[in-house]
Amino acid sequence: MRRHAMLLLALACAAVLPVAPARGAVGCTLNDPDRDIQKLFPGATGYRTSFVTIAERGGKDLAARIEKRLGDRLDPVYEALDVPYAYYTVLKGEAVIGYVHGVNQKGKYGGMQMILATNTEGLVTGFYYQKISSPEAARFRDKAFTGQFVGLRLSDFDRFRSGSEEERAASPVARIKDPSTKSAEDFRATLRGVMKNLILLEELLRASGGQK
Amino acid sequence: MTGEAERGRGRTASRWVLPFILILAAAPAAGGEVSTVLSLEAGGLVSYSDLDGWSADGVFSQTNELGFEYFGKASGERGDFLTFDLQTRLSYDPARPDDEPWAIEVHNAWLEYKLGLGQQVRAGHFEPAFGLERAVDTHGTLLQTLAMDAVGAKHDWGVAYRGQLGGADLEVAAQIGSGMGIERKDGSFLATARASTPPGGAFRIGGSLLHGRTLDSMGMRTIPQPLYSETATERTMAGADAEWSAGALDLSLDAAAGWIEDQGAVGGLLQVGAPFPRTDALRVEAQFSAWWEEHVDEEAALSAVVCASYRLTPGWTLRAAIASDRSYGNIPDETRLVFQAYYYGVAP
Numbered sequence: 424m425r426r427h428a429m430l431l432l433a434l435a436c437a438a439v440l441p442v443a444p445a446r447g448a449v450g451c452t453l454n455d456p457d458r459d460i461q462k463l464f465p466g467a468t469g470y471r472t473s474f475v476t477i478a479e480r481g482g483k484d485l486a487a488r489i490e491k492r493l494g495d496r497l498d499p500v501y502e503a504l505d506v507p508y509a510y511y512t513v514l515k516g517e518a519v520i521g522y523v524h525g526v527n528q529k530g531k532y533g534g535m536q537m538i539l540a541t542n543t544e545g546l547v548t549g550f551y552y553q554k555i556s557s558p559e560a561a562r563f564r565d566k567a568f569t570g571q572f573v574g575l576r577l578s579d580f581d582r583f584r585s586g587s588e589e590e591r592a593a594s595p596v597a598r599i600k601d602p603s604t605k606s607a608e609d610f611r612a613t614l615r616g617v618m619k620n621l622i623l624l625e626e627l628l629r630a631s632g633g634q635k
Numbered sequence: 636m637t638g639e640a641e642r643g644r645g646r647t648a649s650r651w652v653l654p655f656i657l658i659l660a661a662a663p664a665a666g667g668e669v670s671t672v673l674s675l676e677a678g679g680l681v682s683y684s685d686l687d688g689w690s691a692d693g694v695f696s697q698t699n700e701l702g703f704e705y706f707g708k709a710s711g712e713r714g715d716f717l718t719f720d721l722q723t724r725l726s727y728d729p730a731r732p733d734d735e736p737w738a739i740e741v742h743n744a745w746l747e748y749k750l751g752l753g754q755q756v757r758a759g760h761f762e763p764a765f766g767l768e769r770a771v772d773t774h775g776t777l778l779q780t781l782a783m784d785a786v787g788a789k790h791d792w793g794v795a796y797r798g799q800l801g802g803a804d805l806e807v808a809a810q811i812g813s814g815m816g817i818e819r820k821d822g823s824f825l826a827t828a829r830a831s832t833p834p835g836g837a838f839r840i841g842g843s844l845l846h847g848r849t850l851d852s853m854g855m856r857t858i859p860q861p862l863y864s865e866t867a868t869e870r871t872m873a874g875a876d877a878e879w880s881a882g883a884l885d886l887s888l889d890a891a892a893g894w895i896e897d898q899g900a901v902g903g904l905l906q907v908g909a910p911f912p913r914t915d916a917l918r919v920e921a922q923f924s925a926w927w928e929e930h931v932d933e934e935a936a937l938s939a940v941v942c943a944s945y946r947l948t949p950g951w952t953l954r955a956a957i958a959s960d961r962s963y964g965n966i967p968d969e970t971r972l973v974f975q976a977y978y979y980g981v982a983p
Binding site: 507 | 668670671672708710712713714715752753755799804833834835836837880882883884885909910912915916918946948949980981983
């Protein structure tokens with residue numbers, strides 16, 4: 424009898440679970456931060472980690488601003504406002520020399536984890552996929568492709584997304600070629616993920632003064 | 636077990652675990668800037684077995700539970716110097732011994748001090764430096780690794796050093812061999828070492844060594860203390876593990892071989908996972924594992940599990956698994972269906 428009562432309790436528990444209020448998922452953190460930081464910034468001597476959410480830095484108003492700049496809605500499941508984003512402020516001694524930050528981005532075959540390294544001016548100095556599921560993953564991971572993002576900044580993506588036809592054509596983003604033969608969806612997702620990453624860096628860290 | 640002995644077990648656990656948890660809770664006071672994430676977790680579990688029918692018993696290291704994880708980093712002018720993690724849950728498992736279905740499980744409870752970039756020392760309750768378990772997070776998942784067979788536990792109390800040697804990540808750990816609870820008797824200990832290529836690429840491989848005298852326990856719990864064997868079991872193992880992202884497929888391998896009480900033991904696990912195209916929410920995984928121990932009447936156990944996961948919301952994941960266990964010994968074959976609703980999300 425007691426066993427049955429407990430079974431009922433467990434079933435009831437399982438039954439009500441899906442209607443519980445949704446909260447945030449865990450954001451994208453570096454798998455091996457010490458080694459990754461050393462690889463992206465060979466002169467680094469340390470780094471400071473901070474966890475920041477859209478909810479705490481501006482909530483729905485900030486989310487609306489991010490969506491407008493991105494030109495796309497944030498996914499309610501994978502880009503919820505209370506997702507904590509990890510920011511690694513890279514140090515040489517006590518001086519800030521750059522940032523490392525990652526985002527999750529929905530791809531054709533599941534989530535991609537995209538890591539950017541930027542200098543203190545917001546210029547991309549490194550980019551790689553920490554995780555990508557795709558039949559053409561090797562083509563996307565190839566440095567011949569990821570290296571094309573080095574030197575870009577958020578304004579290049581802004582011009583590419585919402586500039587005039589001439590501005591779009593002149594943006595260095597337009598020169599990045601899809602490395603795949605039949606995964607254009609993942610290529611578009613990569614452009615979106617990199618742009619989202621740069622917007623979040625601007626809105627969540629740099630706009631608030633960053634970490635000095 | 637007598638009531639007095641029962642109280643004694645409770646006191647043993649409380650004497651060591653609670654002060655350590657208080658130290659962890661005070662970690663943010665270490666100074667500098669502190670950044671933390673407090674997450675909540677909950678799990679509901681029911682299963683059906685062709686041997687025992689429906690039950691709410693714990694299975695695949697999961698139970699009906701409510702818990703939290705408090706993770707954080709403290710940093711100074713020259714960067715992070717301290718990382719801490721406390722992950723604990725109140726769980727209900729009718730299959731626990733002593734008519735004590737309720738328990739507190741302490742999973743992660745550790746402090747890690749950074750000696751410099753790429754070098755850390757860790758103290759507390761954490762995964763031994765052995766096998767695939769050190770590389771993947773199976774805390775809330777139905778699919779597990781070989782850790783319970785090869786090591787005898789997923790976590791243990793002790794200290795560890797993590798460093799780098801060229802392109803490899805290295806870790807060595809010295810622990811007390813009691814798993815979830817804190818108990819050291821019959822000279823119990825666990826020494827492990829693991830070297831691996833860094834994570835994050837399409838392929839990662841690791842190799843591990845283990846030697847120790849571990850206590851066998853009944854009931855995965857920290858408070859009250861699990862029921863421990865009177866004598867420790869000597870283990871010497873070598874292990875190899877790998878993760879490979881092959882296109883849209885994710886493959887994991889975990890293998891271990893060695894001696895348990897001077898008798899041969901060997902096992903392996905292969906796991907294949909794939910998302911459904913155009914959705915991040917639905918994922919299917921299959922796992923095949925085998926474990927053989929010479930001293931258990933030369934029994935061999937084979938297990939095949941197919942698990943589907945559906946991410947309902949940012950926090951909630953629903954899982955359903957069918958598991959077929961086949962044994963070439965005295966343990967009867969069994970087929971099980973397991974349903975789990977699991978929540979893990981940032982606290983409001």
